[in-house]
Amino acid sequence: MQSQTFTVIHPQGFHARPSKLFVEKAGSFPCKVTLYKGTKKANGKSSLGLLTLGISAGSEITLETDGEQEEQALQELGEMLTKIYEE
C-alpha cells in the first residue's frame, strides 16, 4: 500500500471536469484507489465519492493506492490532484 498527501490548487476545487478526468484515470488502474480528506473517505473510482469529499482549492488530500500498479497510480493520480484544469 502507498500513500501520500497532496494540496489541491485548481481554483474551482475538484468538481465536474477534474473529477471526471481523475475518476477515468483511477479506473484505468487495477489497484484500489481511496481518497481521504480529514475524517472523510471516498472511493477514488467514483465521481460521486469524490464530490462528497468536498474538495476545494487548498484542500489537503491523502491519496492511498493498494494493489497492482499502486506506485504508478500514486504518482500519476497525485499529479492530477495538483494541477490546474481548463474549465
Added chain:
Amino acid sequence: MNIHLQGTAASPGIAIAKVYRLQAAAQEPLRITVADPAAEILRLREAVKQAKADIELIRVQTLERLGERKAEIFEAHLFLLDDPELIEAAEERITEDKINAETAVHEVATGIAELLRSMDDELLRERAADVGDVSGRVISKLVGRQHSALSELSEEAILVAADLTPSDTAQLDLNYVRGFITEIGSRTSHSAIMARSLELPAVVGMGLQAKRIETGMTVILDAVLGSVIVEPTEQELTDYRERKRAYEENVARMRSFVDRPSLSADGHEVELAANIGSVEDLAKVLENGADGIGLFRTEFLYMGRSSLPTEEEQFTVYRHVLEKMNGKRVVIRTLDIGGDKELPYMDLPKESNPFLGQRAIRLCLNQDELFRVQLRALLRASAYGKLAIMFPMIAVVDELGAAKRIVEEERVKLEAASIAVSDEIEIGIMIEIPAAALNAGALAREADFFSIGTNDLIQYTMAADRMNESVAYLYQPHHPSILRLVDMVIQAAQRNGRWTGMCGEMAGDADAIPLLLGLGLHEFSMSASSILPARELISRLSREECASLARQALDLGSQAEVLSLVRQHQSRSEH
C-alpha cells in the same frame, strides 16, 4: 393581483410575457417487494441504457446549439450513470432488500443528493441537481413516462418552475421561451450558467413566494435587478417596455466595444486592464476584452490553507494566467499580507497599528525565504507570457533596491540551472504611500512603471482608517489633494519615460476617468465588468479637453467642487 417579488438575478435581461408553469416532476415511487431481484436488475439495466441514449441525444443537440463546454454537462451525466455509487449501489439494494428498481434508484439518489446538499459548498449543492436529473430520467424510463414536460409549449412564455434541470434548460425552445423563474438554484446552478450562454433572462432562488405565480398570469421579469412583477399595472408595463428597449440597446452598444482598441475621441490610446484575485476571474477578463491584467492579487494562494504554497504550486498558477492572457501584459503583485489580511499559520506578531506595521514588501524583505519562493515561481513563469512584477507598499527607494537585488539573485540562480527566464520582465511598484508619491522622481529612475493603489493612498493621505465607518466621509477619491498626488506621480514617470497605471476602484469610476485621462494616466485597471463601460466612455472623451479639465480640478478646494466640474463637462459633451 399586483405583486412584487425578489430573487437572485442569474442571467441578465428583461422579459415581459405570460407565465407557463412547469409541474413538479415525479413524486416518490411506490415501494414494491419483488420476487425475482435478478430480473429487476435486468429491468434497471435496460432503463439505464435507454436513459443513456436520451442523454446522448441531448448531448449532441447541445453540442450543436451551445458548443462543447455546455455539452460537457451531459457527458458528466452519462458518467454519473456509470458511477459505482449510483447504479451499482441501486443494484445492490435490489438484491439485498428485494425491492423494485424505481425505489432502489430513488433511495440511493436521494441519499447522495441529500449528502451533497448538506455540504458547505454552493457548487456541490448544485451537483445534487445533476444526480436528481439523471436518476429521475432513469425512473421515468422504468415507469414509462416522458421525462420533460417542456415539449408542450406552443406560445411565447416565461417559465416558472420549482427548479429546472440542466437537461430541461438545454432543450428550451427559444422560439417561445423568453426567460425563466425558479424557486431554488443560484448563480452557479447549471441552469443559470446555461441561461447566460443562451442570453435568456433568469431569476432564480425565489423561494416559496414563486408558488403564487400561475400559468397565464402576465409577469415582468427584471433579471438585471432580480425582481419579478406579477400582473403589472399599465404604468409598469409602459415603463418596463421602455427599460427593456434601453437595456438591450445599451448591451448591444457595450458589446460592440469588446474588440476595439481603448481610444479617446481624439485618438489617444490607453490601456484598460482588469484586476483579478484568483484564476477564476480570468473568464470575465477575456469576455470583456481587457487589454491586460493590471493587478493580480496573489494573496488567495496563501489564504484558506494550513501551510505556505510551494514554488511549484505558484508557478502553475502564474503560468496558467500568463498563457491565458496570450501575450497581453499581466502585472502580478507580490504578497501583500498584513494590515487587514492575516495568515494564521505564519504566526506573525500582533501589531497595534497593522496598517502602519510590517505588511506587504516590509514583511517580504524581512522574511526573505517567503519572498524568494514567490519570486522564483514568477521568474520561471515569465517564459510563458508578458510578465510585470509589482511590489506593494514601497515607501522609500532603498526598499525597491533591496527587492530588485533579490529578484536579480534569483534570476542568476535559475539561469545557472538552465531554467528559462524572460529578459523583458518589467519591475514596478504600487504607489499607495504619500511619501512614495512625493518622491516619485527618484523611484521612477529605479522602477519600470507605477501603479497607483488609490484605496490605500487615500487612507494614508487622509489618515482615515478605511475599515472605520465613522471616518468613512474622508474616503474622497476626487479630492484635489489626491488628484495632486496622482498628478505628481504621472509627471515624474513621464519625465523618466515610464508609464503609470492605477489599480484602485477609482480607475473604473466614471467621474474620475475624465480627470485621470487628462492627467495622462496610461493604464486603468478595474474589475472586469467595468471595462466595456470605461472603453465606451473614453471613446467619447477628448484627451485634450480632459487635460484642461484636470488642470482646473487641481486648483479647486474640495471633492464636491471637483465632482460638479466633471459632471458639468460630462453633460455638456453629451449634448
